Each structure stands twice: as C-alpha cells, then as structure tokens.
Amino acid sequence: MKNVLASIGIGNASVDTVLPTAAVRPGDTVDAEVHIEGGKVEQEVGTVRFEIETRYLTDDGYREVDLSRFTLAEGLTIQPGQSEVREVSFEIPYDTPVTVGGVKVWLETELDISLAVDPEDKDYLDVRPTPRLQAVFDAMDDLGFSLKSAECEADPHGRYTSGRRFVQEFEYRATGGEFRGTLDEVELVANPGPDALDLFVEVDRRGGLLSELSGTDETKTRARIETTDRASVRQQLEELLRKHV
Structure with missing residues (x-):
C-alpha cells in the first residue's frame, strides 16, 4: 500500500534546493545545496534534474521555456526517511531575462522517479541586469x-x-x-x-x-x-x- 501511495505522491521522497540568495546576474556562478528527504518507501531516482525556466508571450498566450538544464546525479536509491545533501554549482545563462515588470525566472529541481509522481521544487530568482x-x-x-x-x-x-x-x-x-x-x-x-x-x-x-x-x-x-x-x-x-x- 505504501508503494501505491508513493506512486501518487503520498509519502513520496521530497527535494528542496537551498540558494544562498535569490538575487543573481546573468553570467554568475551560483553555489547551492540540494536537500533530498526519503519518503515512506525505498525509491529509485533516475536523475536529479535542474532547469532554469522563464516564460514568453506568443500570439496564443504565454509559453514556458528552458534557458538551461543539467543533471546533478543519476541512479540514486533513497531509503525511507533518509536525508541527503548534495552541493551543486550552476551558471546563470547570459540570455536570462531581467525580472522586471511581470517577467519571472525560476529554478526547478526535479527527482525523476519511475512509476511515481516526480517530486519537484521551484525557486524564483531575482535576476538583476549585468x-x-x-x-x-x-x-x-x-x-x-x-x-x-x-x-x-x-x-x-x-x-x-x-x-x-x-x-x-x-x-x-x-x-x-x-x-x-x-x-x-x-x-x-x-x-x-x-x-x-x-x-x-x-x-x-x-x-x-x-x-x-x-x-x-x-x-x-x-x-x-x-x-x-x-x-x-x-x-x-x-x-x-x-x-x-
């Protein structure tokens, strides 16, 4: 039953990326910590994925787009109740828009877990001009x-x-x-x-x-x-x- 519940996100593993600050500039290198917490059952994590995302206006409304994406780890096994912290460094691409007006930029961290709802964490960034x-x-x-x-x-x-x-x-x-x-x-x-x-x-x-x-x-x-x-x-x-x- 625990496996069934985890597959729909109940008792699933969780992820939280801790940034030193939300304020960044294009071209910056950011050091962060990724906190992974095990759920109620053992779970296999295919990848720990990062995406820096924004949205832009089209004739049909707003569309989300990846500015950058990369993988921190692959093939992790997370035990029930296990706590794990991983350090990560990533660059803010030069084409990252400045967050003025209604422009939004965020970092999305995702655990790719087979046959389960993928746990994810979203952190909004305050992108300053170069x-x-x-x-x-x-x-x-x-x-x-x-x-x-x-x-x-x-x-x-x-x-x-x-x-x-x-x-x-x-x-x-x-x-x-x-x-x-x-x-x-x-x-x-x-x-x-x-x-x-x-x-x-x-x-x-x-x-x-x-x-x-x-x-x-x-x-x-x-x-x-x-x-x-x-x-x-x-x-x-x-x-x-x-x-x-």
Missing part, C-alpha cells in the same frame, strides 16, 4: 526616458539572435530631456555576453498620420556597449538617438 545593461538603464534615465514595459516576446524569425525563441524587449517613453516631443518611444533588445552587450534599438519618431501608416516614423539600428561607465554609455546612446530624430 553591469553593462545597468549602465544602459541608467543612461536612458539620464536622457529623460521612463521604462514603460519589459516583456519577453516570441522571436520566431530570429530577428535579433539565432537559436533563441524569444527576446526581452524594454519599451521606453521620452518623458523629459531633449527627446521629449520628438520621439514617441524607444525599444531596446539587449544581447549580453561576457565581453560586450549588443543593443538593438528601434526608434519611433513623433510624426504625422501618413508617416505612421507608412512606417517611416520607425528606424532600427544597433549599438555595441563595451563599458560599464554610465556617462560614456549615455554619450553613446545620446549620439545614436540624435541621428534618428
């Missing part, structure tokens, strides 16, 4: 822009990157400074890496109805951010935006 992306955010603030939205959206045609199904788009409105009244909005898509950040920029100028209908009020361009200095990034973005006013 230093270069933070410099971009600060520079946009200095230039009089306010963040309107930051959504993960499907990119089925790979307009910005290859091999990724979605991008995170930051939409800014000009609420002050020299660009207020001349630019409607600026949309940014960041592609960070260890040595630089590629920034895709769409500038929406304030124009008349004809220009909006024809699409001539929008310009797409890009910049490569190699510094974390706020003033330097501000100057770089200011010069770029002035070309498209």
